[in-house]
Amino acid sequence: MIRVAAVGDIHMGPDSPGLLRPAFDTLPDCADLLLLAGDLTRHGTPEEARVVADEVRGLAVPVVAVLGNHDHHDEQPEKVTGILREAGVTVLEGDGTVVDCAGTRVGIAGTKGFGGGFVGRCAGEFGEPLMKEFVRYTRRSADSLRGALEDLGRRGCDVRVALTHFSPVPDTLAGEPLEIYPFLGSYLLAEAIDTAGADLAVHGHAHAGTEHGMTAGGVRVRNVAQPVIRRAFNVYQLQTEQVPAAG
């Protein structure tokens, strides 16, 4: 059994140091790793990134993160990534990592993702260059997620988790205004997850959404935005042994 702790949208700033550390210090008691689902800062400044870095530096469990749209706002995502990596965080964008948890190989594939909407109510790659690029950006992100998940499969991972900031499904957006769904996620991410296969998909971004959802292919999805889970993190236990099918 693998215990995956996850939280997103912690939006740390100058008034945040120490807010989450007491809870994070208890992680070894209840989890094997911590996933951070983006929007770790408010504006994506190096100063805010340092607050996040100090909050997770030296934790006794591996920490794997993707950035969110807020972490891009100051247009220095590489710098934010570097500051987090210096603190020991594995920051993913279109790639994957394998964490060894007491002999179980846990693969995490991560990308920020982007919007576009969901089947039948989505943006199309058509018209103005800006509109086409909007959809292509999401498609590239989804393609990289699929490639990373497939690679983790080839590397013999026992468990695979898809980590994004934007949502792959509309289920976990319930509570948000319908009109803004296209800005909260894209079915292309779910299609990538279902095509490559995964045991769990974790995302943030939708503060007013719902925790539980599922892709069309049956992969469980969890919205771990801190305002949704109302905790420092949530923990999901994944079985690693094949359970014989009933009947």
Added chain:
Amino acid sequence: MSDPVASQTDAAGDAAPAADNVEYRVAHLRERLAAEELGELGVRTEVRAGAILVTGTVPSAQCRDTLLRVVHEELAGLTVHSDLVVAETTRPDHAEEL
């Protein structure tokens, strides 16, 4: 219809009607919340029965104070009801078995 919304049709020919329009004022509030120190996109603002309802979760008590200050500056003269929650930072008391 509430008074502030009705006021947009009271006058014509100058900039006052748009400036007084409560929907645009709320839109400008949202732009300011995103642009300034809070970088806040997750708080909902709705016009309800002539008052403005501000709801959502913010990262800290300081953020809530700042947000409410900006709300009252931008929406001066309007009735504001707020229900803002500060994000909880405790560890979970159980795990979900998948």
